[in-house]
Amino acid sequence: MSDSDQQQGLRTPKKSAEPPDLLRVCGVTKSFPGVKALKGVDLHLKAGELLAVIGENGAGKSTLMKILAGVQDYDEGEVLVDGLTVRFKGVEDAFDKGIALIHQELNLADNLDVAANIFLGREPRKAGLLDKARMRRESSIFLDRVGLKVSPDQIVSDLTIGHQQMIEIAKALSVDARVLIMDEPTSSLSQHETEQLFKVIKDLASKNVAIVYISHRLSEVRELADRVTVLRDGDNAGELFRQEATHDNMVRLMVGRDISKYYALEPRSHGAVALKVDKVRTIQNPKHALSFEIKSGEIVGVAGLVGAGRTEMLQTLFGVMPALDGSMEVQGHSVVIRSPIQAIQNGLALVPEDRKQQGLVLEMAVRENMSLASLGRDQNKGFLNHRREQDISREMVAEMKIKTPSDLQEVQYLSGGNQQKVVLGKWLAMKPRVLFLDEPTRGIDVGAKQDIYKLMEKLAEEGVAILFVSSEMEEIIGMSDRAIVMHEGKLTGTLMRDELTEESVMQLATGTQTKPISNN
Amino acid sequence: MKKIYGILGVFTVVFILTAIMSPSFLTPYNMERLILRTSLFGIISIGVAFVIITSGIDLSIGSIICLIGCGLPWLLVKMTVPLPLAILIVVTLSLLIGLVHGVLITKLKLQPFVVTLCGLLMYRGITRGFTGDQTQGFGKFFSELRWIGVGKVAVPGVPIDTFGIPVPFFLLLMVAILASIFLNRTIYGRYLLALGCNEQAARYSGINTDRMIILAYIICAAMAGLGGVLFILDGNSAQPVVLGNFYELYAIAAAVLGGCSLRGGQGTIIGVVIGTALMQVLRNMITLVDWIPTHIEYAVIGAVILAGVVADEVVKRISASRRAAASRL
Amino acid sequence: MRKLIILSAALAVVLGGITACGPREQGKSGKPRFAFVTNMPASFWVIAKKGVEKAGNDFGVETSYHMPTGNAAGQKSVLENLLARGVDGIAVSVSDPANQTDILDKIAKKTILVTVDADAPDSERLVYIGVDNYTAGRQCGKLVREALPGGGKVMIFVGSVDQDNGRRRRQGVIDELVGRDSDPSRFDPIDKGVTGNGYEILGTLTDQGDPARAKANAEDTLSRHPDIGCMVGLFAYNPPAIMEALSQANKLNKVKIVAFDEDNDTLQGIIDGTVSGTIVQNPYEYGYKSIEVLVALNKEDTSLIPENKFIDIPARTIVKENVVAFWDDLKIKTGETEAGE
Ligand SMILES: Nc1ncnc2c1ncn2[C@@H]1O[C@H](COP(=O)(O)OP(=O)(O)OP(=O)(O)O)[C@@H](O)[C@H]1O
C-alpha cells in the first residue's frame, strides 16, 4: 500500500490547491484461476480528461475496466472516486458514481428498440406501466448528443454495428456518466463511423466527461489521447503525455523492447493459381457475380467498407452458406463446396470474423480448440490421438506466443487477442493450401499483430494462398501483394502492390471509381 | 473427475444416512434390488445424457419404453412372431425413431422439445392402439429370454438366493463403459461436446454437426428401447397406459444430477450412473424408513436433486477460488 | 412454468377432443344415442366396452364409448364435446367426484346422466351403477383371513388412495381384518399401521400407476419386513407386480397374495396356487347395465331405479374352485375366444 502511494507521489505530485482526482486506482490486484491478471495497478483521471489505456493482449486492460465499472471485484488495493474510497458491489453502484463501461463486446438486447435499450433496467414508469412517451422523448435527446439520426423505435438488430456502438454511448450518457470507459470501441467500425465516434468523444470531453479509451490502434490513440497509460503483464509500464506519445514510444513501453516497423514485405515470386473463383454469386448480393484468382504464395487483401459483402464472400467460398451459382477451382481441379467439410477436404481454411460465435468453443480448453478441425485427420480409427493433440497444441502455443497458464485453460478465460491466436492456430495445424482470414488482427496488440503478419508471410513463402479481409487500411496497404476492393457486394477493382494507396483504395471502396479485375 | 465430486458427496451422505436409519437397507436382498433398478434406469439415463450433451432434450423416452416394452411381448405372445424376428423389429424400430427425431431436428430445424413431445404423445398412443389397451406380458413363457431381465449371477461364496448380481447390471456396465469410451476417447465424443457448447464453431471447424446430433438421438432412442425390453423382461406385465410414464423425467433428472448441463457440452457417464443410483436409493429410503411419510416422496426427491445441483455448483466455485488463490501467491 | 401449464391444459383439451371424435356418422339413423365415458384408460374398460356394444345391439340404440386421458381435465373436455354434439344420455365413471359436481350438474340439466363405477353422490345424476368398493374391500379382507387364518403381517399395495375406489377398497380390507363394524367413511392414514384380531396391517404403499414402482414397493417390503405374511394388491396391475417380486425373491407360496381385479397373470396365479384369490368387479355388466338404464330412462321408465339410487353390481370372489369357469366366460366376453354360436 505505502509502496504504491510512493509511486503515485512520484508520478503526479499533488498540488494542495487542486481538487482530488475524479477517479483514482491504487495498487489494485486481481487473480483468476491460474493467472494473476493485475499485480497492483495505479491509475488516475481528471474530469474532462481523455486517457488512453494501452497494452498487449492479456495485459489486464479489460479486467481493470471491469473492476472500475463494478462488473468484477478485485482482491487488494483501493479505488477512489472524488477522493473517497469506494467498493462497487455491482454495476448500479458504479452508475451511481457516474461511471459507465462500454464493453469490448456490445451488450444490447437487439430484439428491442433503441429507446428500450437506452433505458434498459431503468425504465421510466407511469402508474406502474412503462412510460413509452417519455422514453422516446428522452432517448432522442441522447441520440442527438451522440449525433445519431435514428428513430427511438427502430429495432437495434436492424442498425449497423457502428450505430449500435453509438447507442451504447447514448445509454451511458443517459445514466449521467462522468467517466465513460470504452473498451476497443472501434474494432468493428467503418472508417466513417470511427470518425463520427471521435467527434462525439471529443465533444463529450469538452463537456467535462472523462474518457478512458482502450485500443490497439495506436494511430487512434495518438489522435485522441491527452495522456496514455501503458499496462504490461498486469502492471503499470509507464505513462506518456500527448506530445511524447509517438508510435515508437508507445510500442516500447507496451512490449518492453523496440519493434521495428512491420509490413516488411519483400516482393515474392508466386506459383500457380491456387484458387480460381468464377462468377460466384452469394445469397446476400445476388446481383453481382464474383470472379478472381489467387496464386499460391500470394497474399491478397480484400478491402471495402463495413457491409461491402466481404465476410459473406468468404463464408460462401468456404461453404458456410451455399453459393447461388458459379464455380471454383482449387489448384486447377474444379471443386464443389457446399459445406465447410468439403472446403476443408479441398485444403481451404477460414478464420472467421466473429471468433466467439464461429471460431471458438469458449468452454473448452485451448488444446481442444486447437485440435478441433484436425481431429478427423489425426484420428486413430476414430479414437483421439491424445499424444499428437498435445504436441500440436503445445507447439502452436509456443510458436504463436499465446499467453495462457497452460494449454488446458478454458479459452473463455483468455484475453481477446490470445483467443484470436487460438483460432489461427487451429487452422494452421491443418496446413491449408488456401487460407481465408476475416479481420485477422481485430483486437490484437502490436506485438501479436506483427507475429501474425510474420506468420502470413511465412505461410505465403511455403506456398499457401492467402485471402484476407481487413478494415484497417494500413494493413491492406502493408500486407497485400495485391488487393481486391468491394463496394456493396460488387468487386470494384484490383490494385497491385505499387498502386496501393489510401486514396486509390477509398475510391474503389466507396464506389466512386471502378477498375478492371486483373489477376497478376 | 472433479465434476462428480458434488454428486458423489450427496450420494454418499444419502447412502450412509439411509443405512443408519433403516436396518433393512444394507441387506443383500435390498442391495440386489437397488442394483437392478439402478441398472434399468441407468441405461435410459445414459441415453438421454447424449442428447442433453448436444443441448437437446428427449421427452419421448417413457413412450418409447412403452412402445418397445409392450410391443415385444405383443409380438411374441399375441402375434407369435419368432424371437429373432421380434428382436430385429424392436431394435430397428428404436433406431428408426431416433433417426426420425434427429432428422426432423437437424434437417427441418424443428425444436427438440417439440419433436420429442410429439413422440411422447404418439408412441404411447400407437401402443395403446395396437394392444387395444390390453395388459401385455409373457405369462409363464419365454423364461430363457426373461433371464436377461431377472437372471442373477452368483458371487463366489455367496448362495445365489441370498445375493446375486442382476444380469441387467452387466448390461449397464457394458453400456456405461462403451459410452465413456465413446465420449472421452473418440473424436466423435469430442465433436458432441464441442457442438453442444457451440454448434456454429463446430460447423466452421468442418464437423458434420447434423450427423452427430442425429447420432445422439439414435443412441438415446436405442437406450430407451433397450430399457423398454429390460423393464418388461423384469416386470413381466405391462399396461400400455402406464408403462414408462414420466421415465423421461427421471432419466433427465439423473443426467442433470450427474453433471450434464442442459445448456449442452457437459456431462460424464459415471456422474449419470451415480445420479441414477441416488434417485433409486432415495425412493428406497422413503419406503424403508418408517417415519418418512411415503406421500412426500416427490418432495424429498425434488429437494435432493436441488441439493445435488447446488452441491455441484458449490464444489465448482470452491475449486475455482482455490485455484485463483493459488495463483495470487 | 406458466407456459407449461397452459401447454398441458391445451394438450388435455386436444387429447380429449381427439378421443371424443368417435364415430361421427352416429345418429344419422335417427336412433337414440348414448355415450359411455370412462375415468381413465385401462384394460378393465375394454371389457365394459363389450357390454356397452352388446346392450346397444340388444336394445337397438347407438352407443359411443370414450376413454379420456389426462384425468379430470381430459374427462371434462370429453363431456363438453358430447354435450356440444348432443346425446340422449351419458354414463360416466367420474374421475374426480369432489370437484366435478358442477359440470355433472350442467350435463344432468341437458341430458340423462348416470354414474357408473365411480360415483359423484352430490351431483344430480339419476342413479349410480356400480360396486360398493367398501363392501368389495371387505370381501377382499375375508380372502386375507382365509389365506392367513392364524393372523400375521399384511401390506397393502394400491395405485393411489385419492380415488374413491382405491380408498374404500383399502378401508374395507383393513376394517374386515381387524374386525371393525362397517363404516365406509372411516379413513386410516396410509403410513400408520393398524393392528387387531391378530393381524398387523403394516401400511399402504402407493405407486401412482407405475407398475415398475409397484414392483419396487413389493421388493422394498420384502427388505423391510422379511416376515411379511400376506400382500394385498388392490389395482389390477398390483398383484402381477407382487408375484414378480416374490418369484424373483424365491418367495412365491411363502408369502400369500390376495388380489383385486382379473389380470390374466392374477387368474393364472390362482390356478397355480400362488395367489389365494381375487375380487372381481363386473365391468361387462357395468357397460351393459348402463345402457339398459339409459334406454329405460330415455323412455321415461324409472322402474329400474331403486329408492337409494344405487344399482349394485356385486363384486365376486374368485378362488381356485371357480377360476376356470370365470376365465372362460371372460374370454368370451372380451372376444378372446368366440362364443359357441
Ligand atoms: N474470468 C477470467 N478467468 C480467468 N482468467 C481471466 C478472466 N478474465 C481475464 N483473465 C485473464 O486475465 C488476463 C488479463 O485479461 P484482460 O482481458 O484484462 O486483458 P486485456 O488487456 O483486455 O487484453 P485484450 O487486449 O486481448 O483484450 C489474461 O491473461 C486473461 O486470460
Ligand SMILES: [Mg+2]
Ligand atoms: Mg480486453
